[in-house]
Amino acid sequence: MATSSLAQADSKLREQEVSESSPMRLRMEKFVKEQQREIVKALEEVDGKPFRVDEWSRKEGGGGISCVLQDGNVFEKAGVGVSVVYGTLPKPAIIKMRANHKNIAEEGNIPDSLDFFAAGLSMIVHPKNPMAPTVHLNYRYFETAKPGDSSGNSGAWWFGGGADLTPCYLFEEDAIFFHQQLKDVCDKHDPAYYPRFKKWCDEYFYNKHREEARGIGGIFFDDLDEQTAPREKLFAFVQDALKSFVPTYVPIVNRRKDMEFTDREKHWQQIRRGKYVEFNLVHDRGTAFGLNTPGSRVESILMSMPLTARWEYMYSPEPGSREAEMEEVLRNPREWV
Numbered sequence: 001m002a003t004s005s006l007a008q009a010d011s012k013l014r015e016q017e018v019s020e021s022s023p024m025r026l027r028m029e030k031f032v033k034e035q036q037r038e039i040v041k042a043l044e045e046v047d048g049k050p051f052r053v054d055e056w057s058r059k060e061g062g063g064g065i066s067c068v069l070q071d072g073n074v075f076e077k078a079g080v081g082v083s084v085v086y087g088t089l090p091k092p093a094i095i096k097m098r099a100n101h102k103n104i105a106e107e108g109n110i111p112d113s114l115d116f117f118a119a120g121l122s123m124i125v126h127p128k129n130p131m132a133p134t135v136h137l138n139y140r141y142f143e144t145a146k147p148g149d150s151s152g153n154s155g156a157w158w159f160g161g162g163a164d165l166t167p168c169y170l171f172e173e174d175a176i177f178f179h180q181q182l183k184d185v186c187d188k189h190d191p192a193y194y195p196r197f198k199k200w201c202d203e204y205f206y207n208k209h210r211e212e213a214r215g216i217g218g219i220f221f222d223d224l225d226e227q228t229a230p231r232e233k234l235f236a237f238v239q240d241a242l243k244s245f246v247p248t249y250v251p252i253v254n255r256r257k258d259m260e261f262t263d264r265e266k267h268w269q270q271i272r273r274g275k276y277v278e279f280n281l282v283h284d285r286g287t288a289f290g291l292n293t294p295g296s297r298v299e300s301i302l303m304s305m306p307l308t309a310r311w312e313y314m315y316s317p318e319p320g321s322r323e324a325e326m327e328e329v330l331r332n333p334r335e336w337v
Helices: 005-013 024-047 091-097 172-189 193-204 231-243 245-256 263-282 285-291 298-304 322-331
Strands: 052-057 062-070 075-090 113-127 134-145 154-166 217-224
Touching: 005 024, 005 075, 005 113, 005 134, 024 062, 024 075, 024 113, 024 134, 024 154, 024 231, 024 245, 052 298, 062 298, 075 091, 075 298, 091 113, 113 245, 113 298, 134 231, 154 172, 154 193, 154 231, 154 245, 172 193, 172 217, 172 231, 172 245, 193 217, 231 245, 285 298
Parallel strands: none
Antiparallel strands: 052 062, 062 075, 075 113, 113 134, 134 154, 154 217
């Protein structure tokens, strides 16, 4: 199998230290790997149990590092994964991507294939205590080679990502704190980001077949390229957003991890986990992309699934209960800040 022009260029560049003058793809790779180590360290301090670390590779190009904690003291399951993938886009995929990125190839001169690079960090945390919220995060960078260029120069590029919170029980102070932290990051770079990305998140993480949101939201964005801001400015935003995770989530989980709970509340957590699984398998584009990518590592893609979940026929929470309150919030997303 022919080696990607981007992979060939990067194999030579890896002999040098990654700096601000290095290609963005190498800088993003270095950054997400650094953040993976920081997040794993912070979560291990909360739980007291170490993560299992698996390094993997794919014959099509690239690989990743999956860090997973199961049956911990605080976390039933937590996964923090980095993937760095090289590959080739066929012509139909190029045409589809051109709808959002005109510079990927000239109209009327679309190549039969293009080399691509994708790097990102994905994370999911499912706490044991139903009072502690599940959290999800993903930040990624995608780049294609310049058509006709074999020296590793980039053509089209874009960033995507976000973070969202999925509690089983509503604690308004947690929701406000989570959203305020994200808003502060967004406002630092562009005051228009938070309202736009918060709305995007509410609309994306939505179980259409249930007519309810997956959680209380956060921010979500995709396809941010030069039409949004210069690449360096978008990279700075993504860096600040990802770095904000530990000081945002750790205080929340520390407040809730030791709270008392009943069998009924644990039962509700299992019901909500089932809805979480439904979204990931039915609606999430990232899961679908991963499972349909040749050479994908299924274990890493599905590490977002909880260890336990429950589905009950025609289940409905008791009117006026805390469970019903949570369901009402999911059916009618709020403005938290």
